Amino acid sequence: MSRAPTLFVCRAVLCFGVTLSVGCASWLNRGNKDDSEHFQKLLKVPEPPELIREAAVPHGLQEIRVDGVAVVNQLPGTGGPALPSTFRDRLLEEMKRNEVAEPNEFLERDDNALVQVRGLIPPGARRGDSIDLQILTPPKTEATNLHGGWLLDTRLRHQQILNNSIRSSDVLAIGTGPVLTRGDFDGTEDTTLHVSGRVLSGGLVQSDRKLGLVIRPKYQHVKIAKAIADAINNRFYFFDGTTRRGIAKAVEDDFVEIDVHPRYRQHEERLMAVVRAITVAPESSSTQAKLVDLGEKLRVPSTAADAALQLEAIGEGAIPTLVEATKLSNPELRFYAAETLAYLDRAEAIEPLVEGIRLEPAFRAPALSAMLGLKQAKAVSALQGLLDESSLETRYGAMTVLRDRKDARDSLGGENLKGQFRLYQIKSSGPPAVVASLTRKPEIVLMGEVSPLNLQSFFIGPAGLVVRRVAAHDAETPVNQTQGGTRLRISRFRPGRPDAFAEVEANLAGLIRGITEVGGGYGDAVATLRMAKEQGVLVDQLAFDPLPKSQRTYLRDHDSSEDDEELEDDVDEKTL
Template sequence: MGCASWFGRNSNDEDREHLQKLLRVPALPDLIREAAIPNGMQEIRVNGVAVVNQLPGTGGPALPSGFRERLLEEMKLNEIPEPNEFLERDSNALVQVRGLIRPGARRGDVIDLQILTPPKTEATDLHGGWLLDTRLRHQQLLQNTVRSSDVLAIGTGRMLTRADYDGTEDPTLQVTGRILSGGVVQSDRKLGLVVRPQFQHVEVSKAIAKAINSRFYFFDGSTRRGIAKATEDDFIEIDVHPRYHEREERLMTVVRALTLAAESSSTQTRLVELGKKLRTPTTAADAALQLEAIGEGAVPTLVEATKLENPELRFYAAEALAYLDRVEAIEPLIDSIRAEPAFRAPALIALQGIDQTSAVAALKGLLDEASLEARYGAMAALRDREDGRVTLRGENLQGQFRLYEIESAGPPAVIVSLIRKHEIVLMGDLTPLPHSMSMIGPDGIVIRPLEDTNTNTDSTRLRISRFRPGKPDAFAEVDANVASLIRGITEVGGVYGDAIATLRMAKEQGMLVDQLAFDPLPKSQRTYYRDGADSESEEDDESDENEEDGGDEDEDEDEDDE
């Protein structure tokens, strides 16, 4: 019978049929998100063991433990002489270091580091210490064995303990804290799309990459380069477009909202359909993302939606316009920041990236708002723009941190940053410090009123002294106001933690009467609550004039969580 089966079919026919099935190109869906899911969108936690040194006898020997063994092994690899003796000094302390690397991070990006001490430690205070270079790796438990990755980040920097800004009596707060922007990412994190099984085919992968590159590209020198590359029949590698740097989650959402259909006469029909969905609150957010994915062709539809009465619909349209670098987005985004706390954080992020100089003037207008988070959020957005930073005129204090004095019609406030930036921001017309101010601050700092030698009474100035064992005494005379006090602390050798702790103590003792706030930035995950009707049309705008009632829902934050 040869190769014929009992059913009269040749096995070669079955092979050919199977091969044809494999070669058959699946029908392309309408949107990329129907064919692919994002990959690489999780934060990566990195860990290390290191030494904090330059402590004034408040460190302690590293007690025998797995942490000490790990550190000794690392020190031997780096050929550090007499590592055991080094770990016994009371000017050093063994610590654990943690950090989170965001999706799409590039080599050279910085991250904040969290500092913890091992369960058993003789260190009593890490205030002002310096974290020596440490290699941070990602660790996983695989088959009952801890496996470590290559070095993903290098960490170093000045310690900021929780006691500096918290000030409670808990002694553990003196040996835990953070290092702002202390970690430097060592390698790029790639993003990608994984093609769903039913669509896995080289032609589908190529079609997805082509659709992405026709919308998202940039110029590498004189060469135009798309952000997508089909590397397998089931994987497309994605580079981060410059407009979406540190906005990778939104980039991937917009990319997946791209259509795979070629541009044709049906595009106008799609714009009309999305325009209708943009007028319904339940579908408006997704419609705006799809319009953003279309690009310039969707601008008229989005601009028209920014004129609607419904604040939610206006916000979604304006946010999409902002990522298309349209000036029409600025005014409705500013309105959203003023009126609705739930939209405040994403609106500020969108404004920060608009490549329009008029955005700077709009952000500066928010500095007079009554809301502190709106004011500081606007200031942070300006600080992160090249054309906005110069308008703030920040002052570098002895290379330790920056001091900003911001004119504002809002309530006066002293703002301290605990995320990314070493900065103190003074907003508004602050109340002068009392002439009789007298206090013992952190790390040998003493503040007293300066006596007027002509009248033997206290003058309007303060004397800042600093006494430390084994180091020369330092003195500074300053005016009795917050800005001068902060400058004086750095003049006597104080660091960022010293300035923060001094401000906190002055507030606790009633000498600082204005508001002291730590990172009063808008929260990024607030809920917007709708009331009344759930749609709006041009024919019936009046019915929705009062339908929106903004609300916000703040989630509790763990101080130890990065």
Template sequence: MKYLPKWLCLFLTMFVACSCRNVLDVRSQSPDDVASGDRDVRLVGSMVVPFGMFPIRVEAVGLVTGLRGTGSDPAPSAYRAALLDEMQTRRIPNPNAVLASRDTALVVIRGVLRPGIQKGDRFDLEVRIPERSETTSLRGGYLLESRLKEMALLDNQFHEGHLLALAEGPVMVDPSADGKHDRVLLGRGRVLGGGLAVKSRPLGLVLKPGQQNVRNSSRVANAVNRRFHTFLNGVKVGVAKAKTDEYIELRVHPKYKDNIDRYVHVVGAVALEESAPERKQRTERLKHQLLEPTLGANAALELEAIGTEGAETLLTALESADLEARFYAAEALAYIGRREAAKPLGEAARREPAFRVFALTALSAMDDFAAYEQLRELLDVPSAETRYGAFRALWAMNPEDALVLGERLGGQFSYHVLGTNGPPMIHVTRNRRPEIVLFGQHQRFLSPLTLNAGNRVMVTGCGPDEIAVSKYAVGEADQQRIVSTEVDEVIRAVVELGGTYPDVVQALQEAKAAGALPSRFEVDALPQAGRAYDRVADGRPDKRDTESGQRRPQNPVPEMFSVQGGHETSHTRDTGDGSEETASEDPTSAERPRPLGGFFARMMGRESGQGTARE
């Protein structure tokens, strides 16, 4: 960004002030703050507003192949014209003949680039057939590489922006949908991790009107760089760079890659200039605010922005009898890099669902064996979302670690078999990346069973100890593999015979529904933000803040466990005995909503809402 016009800066300032006015303002407005004597210490957030904190939607018109007669020749339209142009650009011979095949289908692709996404990061895609398309199903299809851009349809023509990402991968369609009753669902699908960002999205800080000059731009950049730095090609560099007299570019610090909102808050809490006595006085004020229910979260963020000197004050709060003070202090210490944060964060993840999403993300940001050990222990607990949350946190900490490395099964999806000690569980995902995790080795199916793994692979029992995995395809010789009843062997056989990720998950879903899979089966058992907790002070519930005595964490929400594509995790949970419970969003509702399509309703996002913890 070489230049930002004055009118754009004014618009950004007004827009951000209206929609996220507290993003950078983490200072208390309490009477204690006025009397503290440190109000002359200006923070970065008093001079700037953040830039680039909103998602960008990217789109393309693409082609799905391998549909085995369920595709169609698209009618003349702007979509068809755009796809033909793309095919000609790629020098595909006879593009009209390709489109006329019943094994292909034109689809509309959509994805979202999150704030701070980096080049090489992956994200989920949604694909849909256009209205009035004659395509009957996308099941079994594969999305060919497409180029994702910002797009707008004007005067029946597409207008495109710059290339921002690429799209490609197998399309996952709800296997529970049938052609007679669920045609709409058969025309929709997801490509997990199918989007690949080709450009990084830098964050930025825009100086407010009246503050826009070279001196202030340099002051802000220097203040931020005193607190944060990273390495570029092995060279230590600051994260902030003053680009103009009104715009400062902000690199994402690696510790905050999964918590961009917190990063921006902490940057806003950095002092522009501060003497040693002023720092000491401000730290003393923040020490007292840590113990205040309404001020503790912001006080911890401000101490985190101070850095090493603020850590000593945060450490004293770990001994507090106040639950919130301990948690907020531990979370801030994790991002400062203090190993003392590991144990209280592990306890928070284990015992308090409202703090779990924040605690696991903070542990993943620590480069310390103490944090690794806490996450490793959480893999054995009974709670489904705690176990899987710990797994994802370990993967985010170091995807090359032997414990979570796993393998790329069939070149299609990540597959992990963990030697854990907790109850046997199988977890599959519907967002970020196709992934199957077996918590516990030697899990088995029960006979008799007959399962479908897609359109061409069938799994049948051959007695109490053997299972036949067979492939039947027109024009091909029949193939069969005889394996034991171990889930691991069956999954490998399905993939060996050409089964895809959706095929494997379909077989697991059918096995669970038929009672042939005794292990717990979970889809996206993710920790969630927004949960309430009971605040306890001196052994008694504290009802000063709400009538019920419940509160919600006030800290910024991390992105590590957010569901891409706009879907929320379901509030249907497996009770462990084969039945399901569905939590109503309104606790006073007399009618509890019915699960839609069981497990794959969760898989495809057909259930939504903010749910209870899957323990």
């Protein structure tokens, strides 16, 4: 009797176990089948695309805006207390974090002003790169003029609104430097122009920005990502010391990281466009057929720009096709071929690019940009030839490219004036002009034979500057007779500071040098030039940043195609 219950229980458990195993078998099998199909789907490699752009989109090509709150000091009583606000609270928090003594008292002084600072970090920026900063004065301040001020160290962060609150990134840039107010170069009566401005190259980027490709869901697979990276590295590589290294790395099945190739520094958007035009499949016998096809497309305005990018993606093998296209009669087609050849470092690009710069405004900015990194000695002489053009934007654009080329900047000379800015005197047969930079580098450029100053007696400039013409017998320094027997005496009177005096040559270059001799900065020089022009003291043209504009529209003639039968009627213009 004692074994019966036990036997019953055992049989019941056995029956339950069998039922469970049988009843659940179909459910388990169905689950395994679904998982297996999903697993097989993951293992299946998608068909690779013909071009990378079919499978991936660029990442990291947007500028990153960074903001901060800071103090502009060294103002001659034109600052003012920072009134209670969120800006003041943010600045006080920053000052306490950096152990600034008595921050509240510091913000009450009239030689200081609280300001907002903003900058844009470009794609592909590296640690140590410089960026321009914009100065925005917050509404709750009593500052009246930032002229002559110095932006104290400020930490700039990227800010976003998440869940109804402002979230800030780590410090992405640090800014400091002299302020150039909008009022210095804009002569309108708007008082707000005196409390806003910029600091040229005042921001220092603190971390590298990576570029990349995000792979579309249809193509997300580790083998596709690797195939894309391999295709890119077969085309773009450089030597890191003694090691050859490609620019692409597949870090995920849906992301390929891209380093900027040295040839494409400051041309990151073009690099990504070329990368996305690379063929994923390895080079084969079909490459020649593709070259023929692209060569034909390069002769049709509506397809020429994209064909040139694809030929650039092919690399050296496309050079004969591109060289042949530079001989076409259509200037637009010649330009696309020459631009691509420039990025392939070919001398054949120089002549058609220079022609485009001279004759077509829409080609100037991209052509000058392409010539910046063209490693050909002939490019320097070609750019120097452009300094004699009648177009001021052509001359100044060529000058800035020469200035930024390591193999040409010494040919321009240029004086470093007390560490404040540079003065260039450029020989040119074009119309004389005076140029002041408002971006990147503080510089004043005298183009051609600048006329003598039309100064009869004296001229009152900004910030206590007074310029007076003095006769030879009144000058403290001997006067060369070729200078017309006169010199300029520059005086500067500022409250609370010693008076300053300087005597200089009686010409525009002397005036600009004299401003720095009496303690003036770039803002003083720019404002002096503007006021001298307004009062007729400066006779020649005065221009601020007359650089060629990008994204200009090139208007095509109806018969501009090499093959009229292939020209699409609905395409009549191309934006460069």
